[in-house]
Amino acid sequence: MREHVKETIDPKVIASILMVGIVEFEIFTIPRKIVEVAGRDAWLSVLLGGVILFAVVFMLIALAKRFPQRNMFEYAFDVWGKPLGWIIIIGTFLYWAVFLVMALNEFSWINQILFLRNVPVIIPKLLMALGAAALISYGFAVLARFSQLMLFFMIIPFLGVFILTLPNIYWGNFFPVLENGFIPVLEGIIYFMSIFQCMTGIILIFYPFFNRSASLLKPALFGMGVIFVLTMLETVGAIGVLGIENINESAWPGVDTITVIELPGFPVERFELWLTLPWIIGIFATWALTLYFLTYGFTQVFHLTAQRKAIIYMAAVGACFFGYIIPNYSYVIMIRDIFSLSSIVFVFILPALALLICTLMKKGDSRV
Amino acid sequence: MKKVLLTVFALFIMALSTGCWEAVDISNQAFVTTLAIDKGEGNKKFIVSTEIVKPGMLFEKEADGKAYLMESAEGDSIAEALEHIQTRIPRLLSLSHLRVMLVGEALAKDHFFDAIEFIQKYPEKALRLRLMFIKDTESRAVLAARPAIGRYIAEDLVLMSRLENKSAMMHTNKLIDFIGDMRSRGGQGMGTMLSLEEEGQKIIYKGTAVFDKYKLVGWLDGSETKAANWIVGDGYDTVLLNAGHGIYAYCVEDRNLSIKPVWNEQGALSFTIRLKTDGILVDEQGYDYDMRRPQHIAQVEKIFSEEVAAQIRSAVEKSQKEIGVDYLGLGEYLYRQDPQKFKALDWEKVYPDIPVNVEVNCLITRFGLSP
Numbered sequence: 001m002r003e004h005v006k007e008t009i010d011p012k013v014i015a016s017i018l019m020v021g022i023v024e025f026e027i028f029t030i031p032r033k034i035v036e037v038a039g040r041d042a043w044l045s046v047l048l049g050g051v052i053l054f055a056v057v058f059m060l061i062a063l064a065k066r067f068p069q070r071n072m073f074e075y076a077f078d079v080w081g082k083p084l085g086w087i088i089i090i091g092t093f094l095y096w097a098v099f100l101v102m103a104l105n106e107f108s109w110i111n112q113i114l115f116l117r118n119v120p121v122i123i124p125k126l127l128m129a130l131g132a133a134a135l136i137s138y139g140f141a142v143l144a145r146f147s148q149l150m151l152f153f154m155i156i157p158f159l160g161v162f163i164l165t166l167p168n169i170y171w172g173n174f175f176p177v178l179e180n181g182f183i184p185v186l187e188g189i190i191y192f193m194s195i196f197q198c199m200t201g202i203i204l205i206f207y208p209f210f211n212r213s214a215s216l217l218k219p220a221l222f223g224m225g226v227i228f229v230l231t232m233l234e235t236v237g238a239i240g241v242l243g244i245e246n247i248n249e250s251a252w253p254g255v256d257t258i259t260v261i262e263l264p265g266f267p268v269e270r271f272e273l274w275l276t277l278p279w280i281i282g283i284f285a286t287w288a289l290t291l292y293f294l295t296y297g298f299t300q301v302f303h304l305t306a307q308r309k310a311i312i313y314m315a316a317v318g319a320c321f322f323g324y325i326i327p328n329y330s331y332v333i334m335i336r337d338i339f340s341l342s343s344i345v346f347v348f349i350l351p352a353l354a355l356l357i358c359t360l361m362k363k364g365d366s367r368v
Numbered sequence: 369m370k371k372v373l374l375t376v377f378a379l380f381i382m383a384l385s386t387g388c389w390e391a392v393d394i395s396n397q398a399f400v401t402t403l404a405i406d407k408g409e410g411n412k413k414f415i416v417s418t419e420i421v422k423p424g425m426l427f428e429k430e431a432d433g434k435a436y437l438m439e440s441a442e443g444d445s446i447a448e449a450l451e452h453i454q455t456r457i458p459r460l461l462s463l464s465h466l467r468v469m470l471v472g473e474a475l476a477k478d479h480f481f482d483a484i485e486f487i488q489k490y491p492e493k494a495l496r497l498r499l500m501f502i503k504d505t506e507s508r509a510v511l512a513a514r515p516a517i518g519r520y521i522a523e524d525l526v527l528m529s530r531l532e533n534k535s536a537m538m539h540t541n542k543l544i545d546f547i548g549d550m551r552s553r554g555g556q557g558m559g560t561m562l563s564l565e566e567e568g569q570k571i572i573y574k575g576t577a578v579f580d581k582y583k584l585v586g587w588l589d590g591s592e593t594k595a596a597n598w599i600v601g602d603g604y605d606t607v608l609l610n611a612g613h614g615i616y617a618y619c620v621e622d623r624n625l626s627i628k629p630v631w632n633e634q635g636a637l638s639f640t641i642r643l644k645t646d647g648i649l650v651d652e653q654g655y656d657y658d659m660r661r662p663q664h665i666a667q668v669e670k671i672f673s674e675e676v677a678a679q680i681r682s683a684v685e686k687s688q689k690e691i692g693v694d695y696l697g698l699g700e701y702l703y704r705q706d707p708q709k710f711k712a713l714d715w716e717k718v719y720p721d722i723p724v725n726v727e728v729n730c731l732i733t734r735f736g737l738s739p
Binding site for chain 2: 113114127172175176179241242243245246249256259260261262264270272
């Protein structure tokens with residue numbers, strides 16, 4: 001049933017899977033969401049959210065360690081019982097399915113605005129969906145190698161962008177601190193945490209695939225640490241360069257920030273378009289991972305592993321066409337916001353409750 | 369069979385390849401580098417003029433003709449005017465390389481922010497573009513001038529704007545910084561000013577446009593801008609003064625500014641502006657001082673400090689008493705220090721009467737090759 005890759009995947013690979021899998025287009029939009037609620041203290045939300053994030057990684061690893069040979073679908077019924085287990089599993093499938101449709105739609109809207117105005121959006125959507133389906137149909141090992149290969153194409157441009165941003169940052173934009181008290185900062189933390197929708201899946205589904213899964217904690221913390229740093233740099237860069245007034249008027253502050261930078265003497269005037277490289281890699285990897293979680297979980301729960309390949313392609317093509325239900329980008333933003341809040345439930349609250357139940361009722365391996 | 373099917377599928381995908389579908393040939397694009405916007409004369413809101421570069425002319429060694437062409441049209445929005453201009457240009461208009469946006473005085477005094485909204489929404493633009501306001505005339509007059517060194521007007525204007533740290537007589541900011549200032553200060557701020565000399569043939573990059581409630585309310589000339597730049601600027605500045613028997617010039621190369629709101633025991637607000645500069649004595653026409661003697665340097669430093677302090681006081685007075693608008697951003701310092709106290713004040717009303725103390729310490733650490 002499970003792919004036999006235990007001998008080949010080193011635990012360190014989880015760092016690259018987390019980095020490539022979690023960073024997607026939200027890294028460009030997250031400053032706006034956090035600034036909307038936390039204002040110029042958005043950086044504080046990211047900082048405090050980072051502390052919580054590391055605690056959540058500990059929690060997820062602790063939960064996974066209790067069931068070292070099983071993934072979250074296999075022990076869901078043990079932890080939650082049958083009725084609640086079914087509700088949570090179906091809810092999780094729906095959550096991932098909504099993400100697949102939303103992310104693909106967002107990808108196509110942005111693609112249309114920035115690059116391909118006349119091409120029917122279904123073409124790039126299908127190309128991405130079929131590419132992702134082809135990748136994950138080879139299984140986890142290929143997905144893991146893909147993340148390792150793509151990692152540096154993502155991280156290096158992001159760091160380059162921040163270095164270029166640095167001289168343009170106006171530090172006065174960060175004052176006064178805590179003008180509206182601490183409550184908006186706490187609200188901002190919720191939005192910050194919502195970008196980690198893939199984290200639970202990566203840790204709780206992939207855990208049994210690693211050959212020394214007991215030593216997964218350090219690389220997982222490292223991967224999340226890099227994402228935390230990137231989000232912090234992106235937020236600080238956006239506030240420092242654009243200011244909160246401009247961020248509130250911007251759909252994609254991350255992209256706008258880089259269009260402010262001037263490089264006198266540099267021959268390429270619109271060099272900021274290189275940012276689309278990490279974006280395309282990020283959204284492709286995140287989408288592929290989510291498709292993997294959904295189809296892997298679905299085929300496992302409903303005992304359809306023999307039909308997995310067909311289901312992968314059907315889900316990919318289905319996600320392309322379901323996007324047509326959403327009429328315009330305003331709805332994308334609205335549904336994204338609702339989705340972000342529901343992430344808190346699926347990514348943090350449910351695993352936390354599961355760990356609590358396991359601890360109190362001594363389920364799984366309690367020696368960990 | 370499987371391989372054949374895969375090959376057919378790959379060919380099918382390649383045929384649909386998006387890059388081929390929507391290839392953008394740059395030789396088929398008309399790149400707008402400057403957008404000049406003026407107040408409409410008839411029943412339309414705007415007159416929009418564009419500087420469109422002619423790529424083929426950019427590299428002509430003995431080009432008699434201009435490397436750009438100018439087209440104008442009226443419209444109630446920039447988009448409508450651009451649509452009219454497109455009907456006269458055989459290539460597709462593109463704003464992806466828009467470098468400069470010019471606004472004429474009449475429009476700046478009226479509804480110019482509507483034009484800014486268009487630019488903010490436009491997906492192709494880069495926010496590093498510069499916004500400039502034209503004194504006494506319409507912005508399209510700038511497009512009719514001859515570039516001084518560059519091959520087209522936008523090139524000259526961008527190069528000049530990059531000299532902001534080398535000349536204190538100009539105030540320049542990027543579009544996004546200008547908009548940010550305006551939004552955070554209720555429409556108050558400073559914009560870049562251009563004017564035309566010699567019957568419209570030469571563009572002069574000097575002075576500042578002052579805004580209140582999103583409308584132009586006044587201009588600062590070169591020396592007033594120089595004075596204001598002690599507070600809002602960050603570049604080189606040269607101070608001239610008559611001392612003893614000659615003229616002395618001090619070029620500031622480094623500065624440290626501190627602006628602090630101070631509340632006295634009675635609860636009255638004042639500001640203290642402290643400026644410390646470090647620079648070089650670049651001209652010494654008299655022989656009153658021997659720069660090898662530290663006490664003489666101290667004397668010259670004191671005189672320059674007094675001169676700079678006087679300039680700062682004049683800048684504050686212009687802002688408080690003459691124009692009555694806090695374009696120097698003193699309110700922002702108070703807001704950053706204590707937002708609640710700032711919000712409790714009717715800033716617009718109290719600003720002109722707030723005492724401002726100025727303390728300047730000019731240091732001369734070098735005096736060139738001759739003492």
